[in-house]
Amino acid sequence: MVWLTATGLVVGLLMVAALVGFVFWQGMVTFWPRPVVRLELRDGTVVVGEVTRGNRYRPGPEVLAGLDGAARAAADGQLAQQDGRLQRRLVRTGNFELTGEHFRWVDDFAVGQQGESRPEWALVFERVAWGRFYGEPVAFLADGEVVAGTAAEAWRLFGEHHRGAADPHADAAESGPDYALRVATAGGAEKDLPLGTIVRAYAANQLDWGGQLGLYLARWGEFLSAEPREANSEGGVFPAIFGTVVMTLGMTILVVPFGVMSALYLREYAKAGVLTSLVRIAINNLAGVPSIVFGVFGLGFFCYIVGGGIDQAFFGDRLPTPTFGTGGVMWASLTLALLTLPVVIVATEEALAAVPTSMREGSFACGATKWQTIRRVVMPRALPGVMTGAILAMARGAGEVAPLMLVGAVKLAPDLPLDGTWPFFHPERSFMHLGFHIYDLGFQSQNSEAAKPMVFTTTMLLIAIVLFLNAAAIWFRSRLARKFSGSKF
């Protein structure tokens, strides 16, 4: 029976390890470049792309019906071996404007004998629009004229002239000739890719270890610092990181003073009695009220009533388009501040309770007033506890998504809430948030398969932030315990 309890613990620990490990593994490998494979199918089709993943499936009769000869034999062989299932791979083929699809399932039995190869000149293009492009370079063009006719030469010239994607706001006239790379795709078509539309290109099968690492780091750099592209499925998450930080900071600034003062009031000023214990129960209770309820309150009260009131009073000329009367970073911060208030109050109260009464009495005996005692004696000792509460509140606020969906987190907000234009802080602007970004990428994206790697990296980033904050809180708490253990009078 003891073993059963041990099973419970082991399963619990395994689940944590598996989840965090899985997310971190997926997040870490996502940006590592994969080789480009060329699959020649038995029916003559050629598929070029990166293998994303593979699985086994149970084929319906329609899959097998149209097969003949060697393919049928290969499929039957697999079916016999694998308990009626077939192996297939999901290949990212890109070239959306030509084929109308980003991904394609390829059955293993459909690939011919020696039909799999890794062509040396297979290039991967990450572009500003239309997703990835796979193909082999044929020629390099300057103003429509072919300058180089071989793959190697074209690729060398590309390396010379490519300066990253063109800034759409920059003046096009200043730049030199219009360069383009002519690329042949697996389907036999040729397409000229203007250099300005290409974010990054690499010959996946030529990269050595160092090249792969460089590409990997470059992608991480882009991820952390750039704006999203292609309906958020490519590019970076900088606005989301920034939005999360601004929102969380705003929340902290709002919640900590109020939380600390509430706790001080409850612990130091209010008379202990039925009322304070009732209030304490209520506060503990509110820590358990679902976050979405706070979101509903935030939308109804802050956005519609307070924000609507501000609009009526100050922005009447812009109505009915709301300025403050809709979701915004200020309302999100306020809502989350309300949500995390119990966390801060409870943590601060615990820290205050841990300060021995004898110290207060000593201070009073020396003639200090109540406020002096609190400021000079109680607060310094309680500070690590307060910090713990604040960090826990930040961790909770950074990871919370449900209320933000109602009070201002949006899928794309190119205008940051804090920028160089007066008045620098724009509390009415809606913002991007890492957690909402995950939800949006995974569930609202048209090309959810392509967005998957981004979801994992974003998830990893969010978990890393939250775990870091929690670890910091735990560290503070243990330091507090060490510092003051046994220091009672």
Next chain:
Amino acid sequence: MPGMAQDAQQRGGGTITGRTIRRKPSRQVLLGDAVAGKLIAAAGIGGIAAVALVGLFLLWVALPLLVPTGIEPAAVPLQATGAAAAAPGAVILGQGMDEYASVVWTVFDDGTIALRSLADGKALPPLHLGPDASPTAFAAAGGEGHVAFGFADGSIMTGVLEFSTAYLASDEVPADLQDLAVGERRAWQDGLVELTQERQFRLLRLELGLDERLPVGDGPILGLDLVHAGDAATVVAVDAAGVLHDRTLSWKVNMMTGERRVRTRGGDFDLAGLGADADRRWLRVLVDGTSRRVLLVAGDGTALLLVRGEDGAFSLAGRQDLVPEDGAELSAMVWLGGRGTLLVGDTGGGLHAWFTVQGGPGEPPLLVRAHALERGPAAVTALGASLRTRIVAAGYRDGTVRLYHVTSGRLLGSDRREGAGVTAVTIAPREDLILASGQGGAAAWRIDAPHPETSWQTLFRPVWYEGYPGPAHVWQSSSGSDSFEPKYGLVPLIFGTLKATFYSLLFGLPIALLAAMHTAEFLHRKVRARVKPVIETMASLPSVVLGFLGALVLAPAIEGVVVQVLAVAVGAPFFVLLTAHGWQMLPRTGAARLEPWRPVGVLCGLAAGAAAMWSLGAPLERLLFAGDVKAWLDGRVGSGIGGWILLLLPAAAFGVAWANGLWGEGLLRRRGPGWTPLRLAVLDLGRFLAGTAAVVALAVFLAWMLDGVGFDPRGSVYGTYVQRNALVVGVVMGFAIIPIIYSIADDALTAVPDHLRAASLGAGATPWQTLVRVVVPPAVSGLFSAVMIGVGRAVGETMIVLMAAGNTPILDFNIFNGFRTLSANLAVELPEAVQNSTHYRTLFLAALTLFAMTFVLNTVAEVVRLHFRRKASRL
């Protein structure tokens, strides 16, 4: 001594150190103290009040849903019905109002269309259908102003009776209108002018455009109805000769000349040939919104349902007495907006709503009486329906006017006007005014019913919505169709919330409690200090991450290997116990040294069990679920035995364990003391294996019996597999609640003082016996509060269910089907809800429900926890 102190104060710097001692704090310090005290009190109370505000605000927004409604007489000076414009004794055939409820028109049977301004009650110049055009029947299609008239010579005429709005240019505003105040209305020429908020002069005129008269039959038209769709209208008329005339008119407007051409199709049907009683006079005819169903109604309330076939011909689909009550006769009928529901009033004051529901496959539709509204004081003489919603106004013979909402069955308001009965009643298009006309004059009432469709019944009881086979709990807040009625039943959402909570507890509760027991009782203090924060870290994982992993990683992964997953869940604990029994057979000395490695043993047992059960998955699927579990779940293949076995295994295991405790333990205890440990261990292993065999056998036997009796678990606990389902949510949300339950349960167990444990162990009890009999009983209220708080978290969790539950608001216990919770519903719908609409307030009510649920759970948990803490401190 006081003297000395005074002395020191007076002399100031007379101390040894030369510093001034002040016995009183400086004014600055005192001020600081007072200010800080006030500030902290204010901020503290403010902070606490702000939190309390949340609940109150939700209540404040949701409450108007349930406030009483009413109608109150409007101060509109109305002259007599406007009959002055028509011939004396003329009968009202129809009545209507414009969008702003400022002009009312009345069609009389002498061909006059009288117009009155509702602003001052004055008559505007009337319109006429033309010379010798005295209609015998009139119908309006609603909405776009299409109307049809039937005449005594057997002809019909269609047309458009519509208000047109024009704005007067500022230079053409005549002098007598210049003094108009904003919002004031005044009759001018043949229309009504209003000065709008934007200071524009809006001219409202009624325009009548008539098509040519279309002879369709010989006898006078008794009843006709008109339905309009796109650029075609269907007119159905019945004449005194008992012939049904069906005409579909389509208009073509020549772009060049603006000429309007009418094309007519259709046929005439002898009612006797359709199976109608020849001796009844069919007075009324009604055509529904699809124009495929026609209802013929005789004066005594007998109705025939005719259905139009593919070839356009009608066939009789059913016969129904619309007023089955004795002594009551049919007296008024009206279609509700969308023409799906027919409201029937009778001479006994009864009001009933009828609509058609699908019969069985291949059977004709059925007419059902779905709603009975509160009986009125006299015979119903007039009915008027809103074009947008299900509000209906009824006029009675004694002058009473009542306002009902049909679906909710609510009587919204009632008032009586002295004088003669009501012959026509109309609800303004914006549902702000009722106008009732009768022989004695007309009167108007303002409607005060912001949320007529909501009541406790519609929120929490089954409601019979149009087209549904019976009353049902439905949540459906939006749809693509125009005549859609929003359905706000909270029960499916509450059910979804409870379903999610149940399945997540099923998975999370055992793990959390077992893990807490192990951490509190069997782990070394140092290990415990490291393990606990790790599990508590789980609590801080953002739920959006869990939801995403559940929906996009776990759900597709589980889909292909359902049987394997279930097999591992059921079988792995068995293998762990098997390992434990093997462990017992180790020599005593070795076992003691290996004690710290027990988790590794557990891990090995778990891994071996998982691997074994996984490989058993496919054979089990063949054996129990006919080789394809999804087809089995759909009910297409196999019998219910496999499902029953899975369900009954835990019950059988408990039964066998109980029986073992009843008989097996005693035997072992009597004989055991003389045996060697190895012999005991072997015997124990044998007992365990025999017990397992008994469990399986019992489960199979019971399953076979149940299946033999005819019970099939499919359709209740099992059902069609959906990728995002309760199983996935159970696992992922279990993950979310494990750390909460674990943490509080662990605290509760460690709070039990050590001397109890020492006494128990000293008296010879095993650690397990100590845990179960000594530690758990005093901690049980703490464990309970842990579970309550875990339930609270599961109830309110949003992102996980939003992402992994599929969000279909259905009432279905099936573990393999999705659901929608209160919280996910809020996240999905609130951003789209219009502020202060019924939808918005209902969502706030949902939030309030959620708030109340968690508040109760948490309060109970907190009170129990405080009680436990007091009790534990006394031990």
